[in-house]
Amino acid sequence: MNYTVVLPAAGSGKRMKADKNKLLLELFGKPIFVYTLEVFQQDPSCEAIWLAVKEEERSMIEQNVKKYGLTKVQGYATGGAERQDSVRACLESIPPCDVVLVHDAARPFIEPLVISRLAAEAHAMGAAIAGVPVKDTIKKADNGIIMETVDRDQLWMIQTPQAFTYELITHAAQSAFEDGFLGTDEAMLVERLGQPVQIVESTYENVKMTTPDDLVYGKAILESRRQ
Ligand code: CTP
Numbered sequence: 001m002n003y004t005v006v007l008p009a010a011g012s013g014k015r016m017k018a019d020k021n022k023l024l025l026e027l028f029g030k031p032i033f034v035y036t037l038e039v040f041q042q043d044p045s046c047e048a049i050w051l052a053v054k055e056e057e058r059s060m061i062e063q064n065v066k067k068y069g070l071t072k073v074q075g076y077a078t079g080g081a082e083r084q085d086s087v088r089a090c091l092e093s094i095p096p097c098d099v100v101l102v103h104d105a106a107r108p109f110i111e112p113l114v115i116s117r118l119a120a121e122a123h124a125m126g127a128a129i130a131g132v133p134v135k136d137t138i139k140k141a142d143n144g145i146i147m148e149t150v151d152r153d154q155l156w157m158i159q160t161p162q163a164f165t166y167e168l169i170t171h172a173a174q175s176a177f178e179d180g181f182l183g184t185d186e187a188m189l190v191e192r193l194g195q196p197v198q199i200v201e202s203t204y205e206n207v208k209m210t211t212p213d214d215l216v217y218g219k220a221i222l223e224s225r226r227q
């Protein structure tokens with residue numbers, strides 16, 4: 001199933017504690033966001049890539065897009081204060097299409113097989129998101145005192161990509177904007193409309209580069225893939 005991908009890249013990466021947007025940090029000499037873009041550049045089902053960027057970082061990002069031959073990048077939108085604003089800016093810019101995938105530019109290790117499953121499920125179901133089963137025991141606590149041990153059989157850690165039909169995600173994003181609703185992922189915008197969302201099992205390697213230790217893990221993943 002063909003799709004257009006929207007990549008929010010307009011954050012500041014505060015938790016990474018670097019002196020710049022974490023996406024511009026390099027792993028073995030290549031910026032993190034370039035690894036993410038390359039996955040989609042190489043996927044024949046990806047028709048177009050749109051990026052949400054900060055105005056002041058746009059030319060640096062454009063230079064890298066050119067340098068690494070990322071010819072599927074078709075446009076840029078100016079990111080907003082919240083991730084949801086950045087995604088909405090992109091959704092307002094892209095031409096209508098069948099399926100839209102939203103993917104954090106900070107998740108460079110997404111598997112192509114998961115992407116194609118998500119696109120197919122979104123086409124069939126309307127909405128499909130990547131997730132992995134929770135590995136640890138989960139407890140709810142109040143001030144550090146356990147209130148409850150939660151049954152983890154039904155718990156998933158949710159990632160991106162999150163895939164939708166164009167009609168559903170544009171409608172859900174507009175509706176959330178009008179209602180002043182802020183979610184922590186795109187699926188929440190669809191869930192609040194009462195629409196079903198399918199989870200597609202992803203991999204634990206699809207980690208978001210968030211804190212400095214993630215860079216160590218990221219390098220290890222790249223090394224293991226080289227062998
Ligand atoms: N993002 C965005 N616009 C924002 C905030 C985040 O486009 N206003 C993007 C980030 O660039 C990243 C993705 O959304 O690719 C996931 O967000 P997160 O990992 O939280 O990145 P940051 O917001 O940059 O990091 P932090 O929360 O630590 O500041």
Ligand code: MG
Binds near residue numbers: 011
């Ligand atoms: Mg953030």
